[in-house]
């Protein structure tokens with residue numbers, strides 16, 4: 001594995017730098033990428049975002065979020081490096097890099113990372129990729145004691161990543177380092193309340209009704225140790241909305257006493273998207289990997305292509321049952 005000094009040197013020596021993340025980027029992916037983008041611009045580097053995705057509504061308050069238009073999906077001719085953040089597998093990159101001739105720098109915190117970069121920096125102890133980005137930015141010469149708007153904007157991106165990947169500092173991935181970085185950002189004036197309100201208290205009425213519908217249909221299975229939420233595309237049609245991100249919905253499944261594993265299966269155009277969460281020891285990454293997905297011990301996912309909701313439900317439950325015995 002490479003170190004952050006090497007990566008920092010290569011970034012500073014590069015003329016044009018592309019930045020990207022995993023498909024359907026979450027708060028950590030977006031926060032990490034926009035922190036790096038804004039930081040490189042502050043350092044007068046020619047940096048830009050590559051993204052097949054448009055950034056979700058609740059992350060649009062972050063500086064630079066509008067740069068992801070969904071139109072620039074590969075690196076431009078003159079790009080020397082592309083930094084991929086928070087993405088474990090080459091196939092899941094939100095960019096088409098097959099014809100890219102420069103170097104890929106892979107910076108991530110997933111245990112299931114394929115080391116697909118020319119340079120790789122994987123720190124599985126980091127609660128969020130943003131923890132690594134914070135350290136990289138310091139290495140690049142940014143001063144997180146500076147109370148300027150530009151540093152605060154970068155800090156807001158990083159803090160957003162920390163909040164979203166730790167369930168607002170609740171999960172067991174939180175460490176002394178997580179809180180230290182959060183404290184340093186708070187010290188320079190990053191507004192945690194503003195961030196929480198944008199992330200969580202900004203939902204449409206229809207989204208709340210979607211949550212209601214989803215919870216109404218929730219099932220408790222396998223000796224009430226597993227909660228299952230199903231979201232067919234028709235729910236979105238009935239409410240007149242795109243279903244979008246459902247990470248807030250699955251968290252309800254874990255709130256139930258006695259539940260060890262929460263499952264959310266969502267009908268998508270090409271099949272079923274499965275999200276898995278666990279409370280204590282149960283390793284959902286293991287389940288996800290067996291079915292072709294990946295993630296973390298307590299949060300993992302898979303897209304089951306060409307498989308309908310009911311069949312996906314059976315497949316997942318079968319795998320979970322084997323492990324629960």
Ligand code: 5GP
Pocket residue numbers: 022088089092112247274275276292293294295296299300301302303
């Ligand atoms: P979510 O359920 O929020 O989509 O994802 C939870 C975790 O699992 C995230 O860390 C995400 O990167 C990972 N993950 C989700 N879907 C997939 C997938 O299809 N493949 C892999 N390798 N990881 C996934």
Ligand code: MN
Pocket residue numbers: 028029086109127128129165
């Ligand atoms: Mn992450």
